[in-house]
Amino acid sequence: MWLAQRWYKKNQQKQTQSKTRLQPERKTEHKMMVRCDHCGLYFPEQEALHSGKARYCCEAHKRAEQQPR
Structure with a gap:
């Protein structure tokens, strides 16, 4: 029983690490x-x-700033 518990814990740790x-x-x-x-x-x-x-931010703002006022 002890060996089975030890194997189970090791197997769980390997799965978690992977x-x-x-x-x-x-x-x-x-x-x-x-x-x-x-x-x-x-x-x-x-x-x-x-x-x-x-x-x-957009083409419309670029055009608006380039137009003469």
């Missing part, structure tokens, strides 16, 4: 946030539309 190794690690990606020069909205830099040094 499950934790198989699960992928979660990597959090921190994205740089920038501000739209037209409306002030913050959004990820990868989505920015650039015009010189200015950044815009």
